Amino acid sequence: MEEEKDKYADLVTLNPDRSEEIDDTELDQHASASQQEGSSPNDSDLESILKRLFPYFDDDDIKKIAPVIMLGRVFPDNFSTKIYLLVCNLAEKHSDDPNFDVWETETIIEGLCQIGLEGKGRVEAVIISGNTKEQAEQESTKTGGF
């Protein structure tokens, strides 16, 4: 495998970009093609609802724990304690970061825990995918399976 990677490295070309020929001022304000594709309004109902239900986060730490909280189960007895512990943990990790916002983090974590409260996130995902499957089956029946 390493040998194959070396083969690629031997053949690779590292051309500088053509910025001398292209005026690229303010280009970074435009969304990439993949972003435009990902946020297209042509999403199906399921895609758009799931995007709202399970949001994406930029912060690496939150990104790591978010799917688990949203899809796992947060018990009501642990709700406040869990938020407190998670926010404290993140605050400690970012103790040297002047941009760290405690209030923003607390709001995000509370939102995540609400999605996971009593397995709500998981239940909603199951309901939505169930509905979609049912709808697809009905459509298939209408057309006689063709």
Added chain:
Amino acid sequence: MVTEVINKVIKPKPFNYAPVTIIEGEQKSGKSETAVTRLVDPTFAGMTSVILSNGLEVKAEPALNSLGYPVIGCGKLWLPNQEPRRMKIPPSSCVIAKDINIIANFHLYGIRAKYMKLIDIIKRLNDGTIRDCYLDIDEAYIAGDRRQGLSPAVRVISKLGWQLAKRHIILTFCLPDASVLDLRFQKLETEHIVTSYDIESRRITMFIRNRKKYKNTREVSYHAPLYWKYYNPDEEFEIPEVEMERALAMVG
């Protein structure tokens, strides 16, 4: 499905199928550029270092926006004697994503890639070079013309086509009309894109049909100048010598 929505950052997909994209459209409708976006975006999302214009390679990380997508032309750079910061990639630099291997039959600029003519791709089919990569073939009618379906070139490349998943290759073909492409390539297709370019707004619109990803056809447009510095839209492709010799013999 849920994991797919959460993990929006672009990465090579797990190879439980062989992604083959055919991009078609009129001349200067943004076919090649659309193929370039499929290479530039993953490179910026997986950026690990940048080679500056003076040849110095510095550590880099992708600059993601609030939606988790890479900002094209930007990155977090560890410049010498400076605190790491999010900034515009300096002019005449080359972005490297060490996990993204790109092979294309046209030149790419500003991102790490391998330029290989079709003849080189065929020569290296068995030496382990053509694997774990994005493989882009522009002007694909030269290699895969339907009317030359029995030619050795088409037969060899179509054999590569059936092994894409095993070789972990994400393949993209660009050509003005997909019906010109040999039937065997058309059967491999998992995504079909038709492009058009609007001169006034300088936007390329893609009509994407990808049943593995989207239930409906998706209409998406992006700002064309964003990708202009990563390829040369006027790069010419050689017509195979053998065909020219045959044509000359017929005319003569």
